[in-house]
Amino acid sequence: xxxxxxxxxxxxxxxxxxxxxxxxxxxxxxxxxxxxxxxxxxxxxxxxxxxxxxxxxxxxxxxxxxxxxxxxxxxxxxxxxxxxxxxxxxxxxxxxxxxxxxxxxxxxxxxxxxxxxxxxxxxxxxxxxxxxxxxxxxxxxxxxxxxxxxxxxxxxxxxxxxxxxxxxxxxxxxxxxxxxxxxxxxxxxxxxxxxxxxxxxxxxxxxxxxxxxxxxxxxxx
Amino acid sequence: xxxxxxxxxxxxxxxxxxxxxxxxxxxxxxxxxxxxxxxxxxxxxxxxxxxxxxxxxxxxxxxxxxxxxxxxxxxxxxxxxxxxxxxxxxxxxxxxxxxxxxxxxxxxxxxxxxxxxxxxxxxxxxxxxxxxxxxxxxxxxxxxxxxxxxxxxxxxxxxxxxxxxxxxxxxxxxxxxxxxxxxxxxxxxxxxxxxxxxxxxxxxxxxxxxxxxxxxxxxxx
DNA sequence: CCGTTAATGTACGAACCAGTACGTTAGCTA
DNA sequence: TAGCTAACGTACTGGTTCGTACATTAACGG
Numbered sequence: 108x109x110x111x112x113x114x115x116x117x118x119x120x121x122x123x124x125x126x127x128x129x130x131x132x133x134x135x136x137x138x139x140x141x142x143x144x145x146x147x148x149x150x151x152x153x154x155x156x157x158x159x160x161x162x163x164x165x166x167x168x169x170x171x172x173x174x175x176x177x178x179x180x181x182x183x184x185x186x187x188x189x190x191x192x193x194x195x196x197x198x199x200x201x202x203x204x205x206x207x208x209x210x211x212x213x214x215x216x217x218x219x220x221x222x223x224x225x226x227x228x229x230x231x232x233x234x235x236x237x238x239x240x241x242x243x244x245x246x247x248x249x250x251x252x253x254x255x256x257x258x259x260x261x262x263x264x265x266x267x268x269x270x271x272x273x274x275x276x277x278x279x280x281x282x283x284x285x286x287x288x289x290x291x292x293x294x295x296x297x298x299x300x301x302x303x304x305x306x307x308x309x310x311x312x313x314x315x316x317x318x319x320x321x322x323x324x325x326x327x328x
Numbered sequence: 329x330x331x332x333x334x335x336x337x338x339x340x341x342x343x344x345x346x347x348x349x350x351x352x353x354x355x356x357x358x359x360x361x362x363x364x365x366x367x368x369x370x371x372x373x374x375x376x377x378x379x380x381x382x383x384x385x386x387x388x389x390x391x392x393x394x395x396x397x398x399x400x401x402x403x404x405x406x407x408x409x410x411x412x413x414x415x416x417x418x419x420x421x422x423x424x425x426x427x428x429x430x431x432x433x434x435x436x437x438x439x440x441x442x443x444x445x446x447x448x449x450x451x452x453x454x455x456x457x458x459x460x461x462x463x464x465x466x467x468x469x470x471x472x473x474x475x476x477x478x479x480x481x482x483x484x485x486x487x488x489x490x491x492x493x494x495x496x497x498x499x500x501x502x503x504x505x506x507x508x509x510x511x512x513x514x515x516x517x518x519x520x521x522x523x524x525x526x527x528x529x530x531x532x533x534x535x536x537x538x539x540x541x542x543x544x545x546x547x548x549x
Numbered sequence: 550c551c552g553t554t555a556a557t558g559t560a561c562g563a564a565c566c567a568g569t570a571c572g573t574t575a576g577c578t579a
Numbered sequence: 580t581a582g583c584t585a586a587c588g589t590a591c592t593g594g595t596t597c598g599t600a601c602a603t604t605a606a607c608g609g
């Protein structure tokens with residue numbers, strides 16, 4: 108999460124714009140994820156940084172723009188993770204499974220990001236729409252999926268007409284739901300979907316599901 | 329959504345507790361779904377009813393309890409819908425597909441409910457925890473799934489070890505994500521998952537996915 | 550037809566909270 | 580080392596918003 112580290116020089120200098128901005132973003136991410144957009148308190152964010160509320164307005168302009176900046180950085184992190192995706196050397200089945208597992212892992216490792224996405228959806232994605240960085244940003248994983256699907260189709264392993272965006276949605280659904288709805292699901296069904304003991308179970312369940320879908324003969328009605 | 333109808337008697341009487349309560353719940357559902365818990369305004373809810381804010385506190389006690397009451401009713405609606413589930417006469421494959429489709433339809437028909445669930449998760453399901461009606465309520469659909477899975481296993485159609493709660497989570501994931509993340513997904517990928525023209529596409533995609541998972545020979549790694 | 554109570558309306562207060570006016574200082578540059 | 584500006588801090592305000600004190604009336608039971 109690009110967390111703020113102590114500066115290289117022994118004793119921290121008093122003034123460091125980049126560092127102050129990063130610290131505000133760190134704290135704001137947690138606060139927004141904790142309480143939602145309207146539940147988050149600018150004063151609370153300020154109090155948890157080593158600077159003051161004034162700086163939030165100085166650097167970001169306002170609560171709204173701060174939230175947008177938080178979103179931009181969070182999406183940046185997942186983009187970076189997906190950039191480093193290297194599965195092209197695997198056979199299509201193994202490659203898809205690997206991709207699904209990486210998505211699974213990223214969702215689990217970044218619950219704050221999931222919450223931010225939930226919050227942004229409550230507000231109709233208006234901050235993404237207002238952001239220059241985030242419009243139609245897509246996802247690096249999409250290109251990977253496209254290539255794997257193509258090669259899987261060629262070799263006759265996969266059913267012909269599966270769309271890359273749809274498959275991405277399918278994989279994301281499972282990973283997202285498990286983290287996002289952890290609390291209501293747990294309260295209603297008495298089962299913690301993010302229980303570490305069940306991690307491998309759900310991880311392979313996702314892979315099995317996707318592979319089964321891609322390799323099934325689409326006959327049985 | 330148990331919407332409020334005009335009373336039977338020709339001219340509405342001034343005082344009607346049940347009706348006032350129901351109207352408050354209707355409006356509150358929309359307002360909470362629109363803006364989230366903290367974003368929702370009690371004054372706004374009051375303004376949109378034919379009564380006053382005083383009544384909200386009179387009947388529900390406060391904003392927090394009002395939200396809980398809204399959740400309770402929303403969950404009640406889906407329970408009712410699932411009660412009327414009649415798929416036992418179908419063969420296991422058709423029965424599961426039908427169940428998945430009904431879940432799909434209910435999610436699509438009740439976006440406000442989906443939003444309320446998202447909001448409740450942002451707040452750690454604390455209202456469900458505080459509610460007597462909603463603790464470990466489960467879901468009628470679960471029993472149906474259990475029975476279908478058992479008969480599917482017996483007849484050798486389904487792979488042995490699939491858990492009913494897990495399957496319910498799998499089906500819900502897809503349905504939930506499509507509605508809940510409609511806005512961010514649309515903004516980032518330029519595809520509207522709830523586009524009516526794509527409805528049948530995603531509906532059958534869900535069914536195919538679930539059936540493929542249940543009927544796959546769990547060998548190919 | 551009268552009393553009782555559930556139901557309703559009005560007006561207000563107190564706390565909270567996003568945002569800002571104004572003042573100060575660190576640190577670079579010439 | 581003087582001067583300039585980016586970076587920072589303090590204190591406050593104006594509007595908002597949940598909640599309530601107090602007043603009132605409808606409708607039913609006896």
